[in-house]
Amino acid sequence: MSADAQMWTRLERGMVSDRISGQILEVIAGERLRPGDRLPPERELAALLGVSRPSLREALRSLKAQGHVEVRHGSGVFVADPATTRTLREAMVTEEMSLVELFDMREVLELPAAGWAASNGDKDKLAAVLRAYEQLDAATREDPVDWNTLQELDAAFHMRIVEAAGNRFMTRTLTVLQEILSRGMETTLRVPGRLERSRDDHRRILDAVLGGDPAAARRAVKTHINGARKAAMARLHEDQRRAEPEQG
């Protein structure tokens, strides 16, 4: 074993501990370890990779500093929770978050965003909001409705408002949220009556934001999100009913 290690050192010019970092990540991927799962003990892992424990520990330090793993004294080494890393597999979290939680967050975030946009939005940003609205509205009236495009334009309209709010952290957060929602489910605009309701909502939101009325903007957004929430729930229940009969 010592000979093997020496050979590696000779062939690989770089530092072994750097190579190990990568190999540990490979182990995580290979074993399908999810955030929170425990890695093999240090001694075992060192033997598995054919390196000494100090070297392995240096690699673990590096991974820890990069937020990939979490080390708990007396307990073990764990794949870090993506809440703190977010470099590792973002997709996993998405499916675990319930629709209720996501819509709650939409409300928490988009209400103040609309309010800020109405009160502080600068001219250029508000112009972008208007353009987005016009595109969305036009797409709504197409005859064979393209649902994918519609969903994109819908999301774009909301994002333009958020951007007009002028808070970069808000923008970033809602971008992620929108992404999760759109990835997690199809558009809810197909729910009967939803398309028309949504169109009216968007109009009210636009007027309030461009008119510089924060309170009205918040009200309009709240109405809109609650409508979308109900539609999403309706679709979800429908899906579940369709899936139910297949249970033994």
Added chain:
Amino acid sequence: MSADAQMWTRLERGMVSDRISGQILEVIAGERLRPGDRLPPERELAALLGVSRPSLREALRSLKAQGHVEVRHGSGVFVADPATTRTLREAMVTEEMSLVELFDMREVLELPAAGWAASNGDKDKLAAVLRAYEQLDAATREDPVDWNTLQELDAAFHMRIVEAAGNRFMTRTLTVLQEILSRGMETTLRVPGRLERSRDDHRRILDAVLGGDPAAARRAVKTHINGARKAAMARLHEDQRRAEPEQG
């Protein structure tokens, strides 16, 4: 300990190698080492800090992963080019705007979070909130106040409340936000009078959350965040004044 070193070493406690990371940065600051300068040899540094070489090397790995130092085989350890580190430092001192944005987001997020925790928090989560409070309160009354620990416990208390709110997206978002805030600036609890105000705020928040009063919880959190915001602004302006004369 210099302000720079403190900024990096926060959150690191318990493990010797983490403590060492901070001490190494202290050495860099104390010796007025500039980017490109060489640190003392590993053996010497280990002896200086009273630790073994493996432990020292683990600390160096961590610093290397964070881009603070550069290690050259056979040559030495060097202070890294600040290309990667400068961004954080700038983000801290400049851009008052971003600080405003971050505190706005804290308010947007933590108010509903506290409300949800008060109305929906389950028993275990609320117990965790209480434990976090007790630790924080105890640390507040230590005689030689450990500011790093205090900030950690402060952040932990807030996070326990957020977790009690039971919204995973909220938890994740606030984790990131806390991280940015704590990395970007030192604790503001050192601002005169802030420590006592903060202690009272936390007590009110705790009572409201455990008492199941969402409205009171939101009010208490709002008061607290606005106090923290003012303290942060005060510190920021102070830093800028201090940094000004050193130009030239």
Added chain:
DNA sequence: ACTCGCCTTTGGTAAGACCACTTTACCTCT
């Protein structure tokens, strides 16, 4: 004066031992 090569310095790795914290299982006491 230049060049080659050895020796010193400095980082890189290994092995083994022991310490400190966590968890679990078991045992005792109630």
Added chain:
DNA sequence: AGAGGTAAAGTGGTCTTACCAAAGGCGAGT
């Protein structure tokens, strides 16, 4: 039978020692 404490096993944390590998300096040879 349940609750509590306690001991043991498992796992990370650290130290010591020794040796390997790369870089750089310095002297000997040309």
